[in-house]
Amino acid sequence: MTTEAKSPVRWGILSTANIATKVARAIHFAENADLVAVASRTEERAATWAQEHNIPTAYGTYDALLADESLDAIYIPLPPSLHAEWTIKAAEHGKHVLCEKPLAANTDEAIAMADACRQNGVQLMDGVMWVHHERTTAMKKKLGDGTLGRLRRVTAAFTFNWDTIPVGNIRAMKEFAGGSLGDLGYYCVRAILWAFEELPTQVFATARYKVGVDFNLAGILWFSDERIATLDCGFDTGLRKWFEVAGTRASIVCDDFTVPTSEDTARFWVHGPDGNEQNTVDGGIQEVKMIETFSQIVQSGNLETQWSEVAVDTMRVCDALLESDRRKEIVKL
Structure with a gap:
């Protein structure tokens, strides 16, 4: 056959x-x-x-x-x-x-x-792209198998520094919906939703604006079961692209979650009471995995609505963070 x-x-x-x-x-x-x-x-x-x-x-x-x-x-x-x-x-x-x-x-x-x-x-x-990497699957397994205990906190950051704001860059153009939250913080929000698997109950944020867009932003997100997350993003701090997911027993740290330093291998650490354990995952180029995953869905004819749902939820959180900064108060979702 x-x-x-x-x-x-x-x-x-x-x-x-x-x-x-x-x-x-x-x-x-x-x-x-x-x-x-x-x-x-x-x-x-x-x-x-x-x-x-x-x-x-x-x-x-x-x-x-x-x-x-x-x-x-x-x-x-x-x-x-x-x-x-x-x-x-x-x-x-x-x-x-x-x-x-x-x-x-x-x-x-x-x-x-x-x-x-x-x-x-x-x-x-x-x-x-990062959600499609084999490393992400390996980290997710640690979140669910009891290694970390009960999840308590996620901390995420994605920044880089512009000494001079580049002319004509859409990231710094209000008319194109630019800004650090959409460009960088979007990844951090996705990491938080990936770890906690639900929307926050409320958020608070503060941002600094230049040339009409949020040039940096820091936010706090509260979740059910006494969980909390924080994020920061910006165009005015040296390159950082890391997150930590912490539980009652241990934590996972990934210092290059948006783009692995190497296309051949990717790393993360488990920090626990007995020391730090580095985990290395062999594996493929994450954008290739993304294309292959998408193409498999198309070939199967079975649409996977979770991809659009999590993208819309990421936008919901981003909008709530920006609204919180405008109103200077906590915003409930």
Whole structure:
């Protein structure tokens, strides 16, 4: 008895933004995906980028890419302010959507995106890569097998430093829904939700603004069962990309959770009363795993709504944190 091999998922990339280079490489590496088309705002830019990244078809408009009936899935690395418009259009064309994070400019847009994908029978996932790494699976096992005891606290940080704010960078542009929380803190919020597996009951945040966007932000999140989490993110502190999940017996520390230092291995530590144990996980490139996971869902025909649900929940928390800073008070969810 033989099993018929499923055809690779045919991908298109909608925009030639910088992060698209990383994802294009991942699609090429993925065993169940083919990168067949890219679109930019001009035919010249699209053709040049397609040649540089070994892509056979280039389109000079985003609409032309979506009209390509041969494509199964679209990766959208546009600025956050454009995510809702083009995700909804892609869904209406029957395309599965991998959308760069943050999922949207706000929660209302995120919900509209999830609704559109559900109504059109297509998968929606945000581009948070670290959750797909084998290390994340190994850490999650420690959270659930009693190693840490009862979970009490999560602490997460993601920062880097700009000595001079770069002109034209969408991270620092209000009109594109820029800001440190959406760009960096989104990862921290996801780590907290990943560990505690539910929304917080209330949050508090304080932020400092420059050029119209939150340049740094620190937040506190309260959860049921007397659990608490804290996060900080910003464009004004040296590179930090770590989290700690602490329980009544021990804690897990990961010092490079957003992007492992090496593509060959990844590490984390368990800190307990008997000392520190380093754990090393062999394993693959996380963005390739993301593409393969997404493509497997498309091939199976069985949509996995948990991916859009956690992305929308991440937006809910981010919006609550920003609202708390504006109101200078605790916000309940």
